[in-house]
Amino acid sequence: MRTEDVLAAIATGMWRWDDASGTVTLDAEAARLMELPAGPGDHSESAVRSRFHPVDWNEVNGIVALAIAEDTLAEARLRIVDGSGRVVRTVRSRSKPVLVGERYQLIGTIQEVAEPKPSATAAQTSITGDWRRSREAFLLDAGRALAEARSTAEVLRVAASLSMPGFSPDGLAVFGVGGDRLTIIGHHGHSAGDDEPFTDLPLDTDYPASEVIRTGRAIYLPTPDDYRRRFPVTWPLAQRFGRQSWAFLPLIVAGRTIGAWMAAFRHPVAFTPDERSVLTTVARMLAQALARAGVAESERELSLGLQRSMMPTLGPDIPGMTVAARYVPTGGGLQVGGDWYDMIPLPSGRMALVIGDVQGHDVRAAGLMGQLRIALRAYASEGHRPDAVLSRASRFLHGVTDAHDNGDHSGPRFATCLYLEVEPATGLVEIARAGHPDPVVVTADGTVLLRATEGGLPLGVDPDSDYPTTRFVLEAGETLMICTDGLLETGGHDLDTGWARLRGVLEENAGRPLEDLADTLVQAVHGPTSHHTTGPLADRREDDIAVLLLTREGAPVRRPTRRTAMSVAQAEPERIAAARQHLRELLHDWSDAEQVDSAVLMVSEMVTNVLVHTDGNALLAAEIAHGDESRRLRVEVTDPSDELPHKRRPGEMASSGRGLVLMEVLADAWGVDPRGEGKSIWFELYEPAAGAEPDGGPDGGPDPALPAA
Structure with missing residues (x-):
């Protein structure tokens, strides 16, 4: 008889x-079942496809793909329709997919199956529809949850919480590969120590997970008998857990099997095509999530390694001084950018403090930062003065960035930098600045002063740029702060508004321990942080932050003298406004507001006269000293010209000639002192004693005869 x-x-x-x-x-027979013309023959795919119910046809491609991936039979229950679309019968298809190149052939059978009763059909259709909707909702939720997982631990937690529609496993394990050994990345639904027999199995062990990793094909074990028959060697290890069904699926990323996923069930599971399809889809999402988490964890580890290697520890201690520092990276990427700080012991016994910011927040910026930091250390250790250190560093960076200009087509990079040397015994500070924000001094009485310093272009812009040095003394009890612009500008601020915000924080926290102050400064911008912050908080940062604080220890004098100084060059007339602002900051608690206005007016006049009537720069120095009953303000403006000013009587319409007249009217004392080269013009104001009436017009306001500022 024929087949x-x-x-x-x-x-x-x-x-x-x-x-x-x-x-x-x-x-x-197949043609009859498909409602096609009688007799054997070839038919077009579209003709055959038109005989399947559309809902059933949509399932076919997924079932075939699953069978190809698992090297199993493709089984499906299909409804056949006639030319009018009416269902005439139901058939069951069982086919073996055979790959031919990138396409496939299905070779198999179709068999008519009995139609269930109408009531059962309606119930089955309802159940099937509900199951499909539940499956789609489950896969969407699972995909979203796995996509949001940031670490391997989070991926495993999400996988353990997945509730599959109708057949949720109660035991899960994720296996990885370490060389030629099987490892367990994580598990759920088992007691502590249950994983020990499986943690170091050779890949050639007769164990389902090992075979899945070797072959890249899923293994389904619907019953304990199936497990015992196929894997008799390792069955005793699995028997003690009391499970009834097991699914082992490969975790494949970019065509490479990176591990295996086990789902174990306490109730029997037949592993129908629909159930296998769900498990396969979850395995694919799980593999992608684990791969992403592994890359993210590698980047975080690399980031922390770069931070540890590039961010120095503060030490050795500076005798008589306390130092604190913080570095907070920007968000995204490797969490390492171009900001840095450093502390360098010098041969002279001094200590150098450096802070800088290389343009950019990428790997190249981090690499240039590392090179520049090493170069600065080398130049400083050779004993060069601050101006020479920055000049050499600028030439170095210009050469490095110019040589690599064609590497990433981003053009030459530059860096801002502030380099200072401090003499611990005397508190003498010498600063050279390259396009960086000025330092800040918090005096012993809590006054916050932006310490104006001369500076040059950022490093790397002009290899021949000069960097003049500014000197001042850090008194006992005073704190020096240097920072990168990230501390000022984060949160939508510019340098001016950012400085105003920072000044309030410094004033409110003056006198606190230095470590607490460092944390408070960063918290004021970003919220709580640690010495080196990474993770979700770092992801929200707009720019890197580096901040370094230095306090000179010792008890301050009972009533310390408050000082500030700055220079105004011929080419920088805009710094006259900064000079006025610095004087107002120095006089922030002066009791007589009219005297403050007078002092600002006289300083503006004195500095302007130097720029207009001489060829040199103006050096402004101001101090507030305590007398027996009140305080005294003394301001000096020095210039290199030997020509002494003369008091004139300007007419009503004259545009100049009122400088000395103003000083004579507004100052309590003033004078002109010749120097070895140049001269110094000075004035003094005496703060009224408590309870004294300020000088002024009849109503206590400014004298109406005085010109407005």
């Missing part, structure tokens, strides 16, 4: 579906 006759007797037909040519070969 065809036997198959026809049991209402079973044969077919061959060639995906490459788009033709389907049917025998006579």
